[in-house]
Amino acid sequence: MRRFTTEKADITALRFSDNSFDAIVAGNVIHLLLEPDKALRELFRVTKSGGKIIVPTYINMSKGTGKVAVKFIEKLGANFKRQFDLESYKKFFADMGVTGVEYFVVEGRMPCAIAVMGK
DSSP states (O other), X not given: OOOOOOOOOOTTSOXXXXXXXEEEEOTTOGGGOXXXXXXXXXXXXXXXXXXXXXXXXXXXXXXXXXXXXXXXXXXXXXXXXXOBOHHHHHHHHHHTTOOSOEEEEEOSSSXXXXXXXEO
16 A cells, blocks of 8 residues: 655755655645755655656746736735746756656646656
8 A cells, every 4th residue: 555645844945854755746836936946956855766756837838818827826825936838847857957857738727737757
């Protein structure tokens, strides 16, 4: 039987030991961080060798509806530090030196890109 853990935590300073998890999902958080690179390093630190890191985030596919949705979400209290489109999202991981990332896009009013990478 697999065990799952969910926890509210500071993604840039996780309290877990190195190589603690087989898989990690950090959903819709990267765009809210001042230092998303620090968060990604933490995710790699706590993921076991051979594990998976899954990072979905909102992306802007156009200048129209996506921008309106972002403004609405910001009015609800979200504080976007950056807005990715698919290419800038891919560049974020490439700039961090992460290779072999698979990307999936879920279309909708506020499209989501899902980056799946192994450690």
